[in-house]
Amino acid sequence: MSSVQVRGFNCPSCGAAIQLRGFQFSQSVVCDTCLAVLDASDANVAVLQTFDSKLRRHRPLLPLGSRGTWKGDPWDIIGFQVRQISVEGVEYHWQEYLLFNPFRGYRYLSEYEGHWNDIVPVRGVPSAGSQRTHPTVSWHDETFKLFQTSRATTVFALGEFPWMVVVGDTVTVRDYIAPPFMLSAEETEDEVTWSLGEYTAGERLLSAFKVEQPLPAPGGTFANQPNPRTGKPKAYWKGFVVLMLALVVVVVGRVATATDRVAAHLEGSFHPGNAQDKAPFVSDTFRLTGRTSNVELTTHSSVDGSWLYLGMSLVNDSTGQVLEVGREVSYYYGVDDGESWSEGSRSDAARVPAVAAGRWFLRMELDGPDQGREIDWSVDVHRDRPGFLWWFIAIGLIILPPIFVSLRSAAFETTRWAESDFAPKAGASSDDDSDDSSSDD
Amino acid sequence: MSRVRANCPNCGATIEFRWAQAVQASCEYCHSILVRHDLDLAKVGTGTVVPLTPSPLQLGTEGRWHGHGFTVIGRLVYRWAGGGWSEWHCRFDDDTSAWLSDAQAEYVLTRHVTPQEPLPGYEELHTGIVFNHDRVRYRITSVTRAAYVGTEGELPFEYHDVADVPFADARTTDGGFATIDYSESPPLLFVGDAVELRQLELRNLREFEGW
Numbered sequence: 263m264s265s266v267q268v269r270g271f272n273c274p275s276c277g278a279a280i281q282l283r284g285f286q287f288s289q290s291v292v293c294d295t296c297l298a299v300l301d302a303s304d305a306n307v308a309v310l311q312t313f314d315s316k317l318r319r320h321r322p323l324l325p326l327g328s329r330g331t332w333k334g335d336p337w338d339i340i341g342f343q344v345r346q347i348s349v350e351g352v353e354y355h356w357q358e359y360l361l362f363n364p365f366r367g368y369r370y371l372s373e374y375e376g377h378w379n380d381i382v383p384v385r386g387v388p389s390a391g392s393q394r395t396h397p398t399v400s401w402h403d404e405t406f407k408l409f410q411t412s413r414a415t416t417v418f419a420l421g422e423f424p425w426m427v428v429v430g431d432t433v434t435v436r437d438y439i440a441p442p443f444m445l446s447a448e449e450t451e452d453e454v455t456w457s458l459g460e461y462t463a464g465e466r467l468l469s470a471f472k473v474e475q476p477l478p479a480p481g482g483t484f485a486n487q488p489n490p491r492t493g494k495p496k497a498y499w500k501g502f503v504v505l506m507l508a509l510v511v512v513v514v515g516r517v518a519t520a521t522d523r524v525a526a527h528l529e530g531s532f533h534p535g536n537a538q539d540k541a542p543f544v545s546d547t548f549r550l551t552g553r554t555s556n557v558e559l560t561t562h563s564s565v566d567g568s569w570l571y572l573g574m575s576l577v578n579d580s581t582g583q584v585l586e587v588g589r590e591v592s593y594y595y596g597v598d599d600g601e602s603w604s605e606g607s608r609s610d611a612a613r614v615p616a617v618a619a620g621r622w623f624l625r626m627e628l629d630g631p632d633q634g635r636e637i638d639w640s641v642d643v644h645r646d647r648p649g650f651l652w653w654f655i656a657i658g659l660i661i662l663p664p665i666f667v668s669l670r671s672a673a674f675e676t677t678r679w680a681e682s683d684f685a686p687k688a689g690a691s692s693d694d695d696s697d698d699s700s701s702d703d
Numbered sequence: 704m705s706r707v708r709a710n711c712p713n714c715g716a717t718i719e720f721r722w723a724q725a726v727q728a729s730c731e732y733c734h735s736i737l738v739r740h741d742l743d744l745a746k747v748g749t750g751t752v753v754p755l756t757p758s759p760l761q762l763g764t765e766g767r768w769h770g771h772g773f774t775v776i777g778r779l780v781y782r783w784a785g786g787g788w789s790e791w792h793c794r795f796d797d798d799t800s801a802w803l804s805d806a807q808a809e810y811v812l813t814r815h816v817t818p819q820e821p822l823p824g825y826e827e828l829h830t831g832i833v834f835n836h837d838r839v840r841y842r843i844t845s846v847t848r849a850a851y852v853g854t855e856g857e858l859p860f861e862y863h864d865v866a867d868v869p870f871a872d873a874r875t876t877d878g879g880f881a882t883i884d885y886s887e888s889p890p891l892l893f894v895g896d897a898v899e900l901r902q903l904e905l906r907n908l909r910e911f912e913g914w
Binding site: 265266267268285286287289303362363365366367368383385386387388389399401423424425426443449451452453454455 | 783785786787806808809830831838844845846848874875876877878879880897899900901908909911912913
């Protein structure tokens with residue numbers, strides 16, 4: 263059988279020659295000279311609509327008639343329409359390109375402020391659901407969240423279409439997103455059609471269709487634009503877990519190998535008003551062993567509505583090195599206006615870093631109130647006691663990057679959803695994940 | 704296999720049947736629509752030179768689906784407000800028929816089945832309602848009225864001139880497809896799958912100028 267021939271005719275409105283790139287698949291064609299919409303399905307080519315000269319003319323960024331290789335197949339750009347939605351009185355419009363291959367059918371490209379989508383018809387009906395209260399649909403194990411419901415009106419058309427295109431045609435469009443994908447349902451009274459868009463860099467289309475003129479740069483955040491930090495928070499939190507585990511190993515190792523021994527124990531009583539008790543005295547010498555490491559001086563006392571000051575000097579018996587530590591324990595409590603309160607503590611721990619091994623003694627000097635009850639006290643000298651402050655600082659440092667990345671990622675989601683029907687309103691709480699970051703702008 | 708032959712009662716041309724059991728055929732030369740009683744062909748009408756949407760399929764196209772080879776032997780062309788579509792009669796090597804529907808380059812392969820539960824009535828029909836067949840849930844996605852505008856080749860039934868056939872298309876969540884044809888009572892149910900041409904391993908397709 264002979265091949266299918268390209269059909270040509272003259273525009274019944276202005277006489278310009280028209281060739282159908284989409285063969286007889288095309289149901290309607292818009293004359294690119296006079297912009298009349300013609301019924302291409304009819305041998306007599308009736309005029310369906312003439313162009314209203316009051317309407318704005320739009321120029322396609324990708325010229326009609328371009329043939330390119332896209333996703334492995336050749337495609338012709340045969341149709342172009344501009345559609346418009348109105349949100350709270352503001353009109354937004356975007357471009358749609360119809361791509362044709364007689365063996366592959368149709369696909370679409372859409373452009374809004376430099377953001378492009380590559381769109382294919384979906385051969386099925388995604389199943390509806392919801393995530394908490396947010397409406398969703400599922401398609402091939404992917405959950406898409408409803409982004410926007412709008413009424414889209416065709417405001418300009420050029421080229422050929424496999425349906426009867428009419429300027430002024432309006433459909434209800436519901437866009438569901440799972441970046442970089444977007445599932446859209448277009449609904450008329452008699453028909454629901456689903457399509458799947460994938461966010462696509464405009465430069466890829468320029469090279470595919472060999473278009474010379476540059477495309478406008480993307481502005482703002484588009485509904486299904488991939489978050490540049492997608493997966494990063496997860497990766498960073500994984501890194502955090504690994505570092506935490508490493509830290510735990512180090513801490514366990516430190517604790518396991520620590521000497522952590524009481525090298526000396528001192529105790530006594532302080533009698534307020536007894537001047538002798540304020541005189542300095544020294545302990546017996548004791549041996550600190552192992553590598554140079556810390557010493558912790560742990561104080562327990564019976565202060566009760568009073569205080570005790572302990573001036574403690576670690577003195578090296580052989581070198582005379584003196585390491586001074588002054589500590590005060592105080593403990594007060596009572597009942598005010600029926601509420602009991604307390605302040606201070608009967609115990610204290612003071613850490614002296616980098617104490618060399620050798621024979622040491624403690625030189626003590628106590629001070630306390632001039633009146634009051636006798637205060638019993640004790641001091642333990644702990645050698646090489648693992649401390650945890652540095653570990654907490656380390657945790658703080660390794661947790662910062664994942665928190666930072668998570669906040670940045672969430673901020674992108676906030677700008678994305680700000681354009682949706684589900685924008686978080688001031689004072690209102692929404693069910694969206696990105697809420698966590700709404701304070702992060 | 705020797706093919707069944709007969710002569711066109713209108714112009715005398717030889718009609719060669721690709722399928723021995725075809726009930727209806729059309730003459731490639733004079734476009735008469737012919738019905739077999741058995742090999743006495745009776746002319747029941749004059750087909751148009753089918754205005755025929757320019758499908759890549761044609762009579763004689765061969766393909767495979769689910770392990771069975773098939774040959775395209777006939778075609779029904781419908782027209783509705785939004786355009787036209789073809790139902791290609793495919794005869795499989797296991798001696799069954801299926802319909803490969805070609806609407807604006809979207810393809811669906813369906814077979815006639817007996818509904819297991821009552822289908823939605825035409826009066827209550829609208830997009831979104833669901834029905835079940837063979838434990839699969841179908842959701843109506845479009846409701847149209849269409850007319851036959853032509854036939855070509857061999858068909859498993861006798862052509863009847865129906866001007867206005869109500870149709871409903873339904874889809875599943877995973878590419879399953881069903882069409883309900885309300886031209887008869889009870890309505891006819893066809894179920895199958897949305898397919899891409901490349902899945903059908905087709906040979907002997909038409910050529911397109913410039914492609």
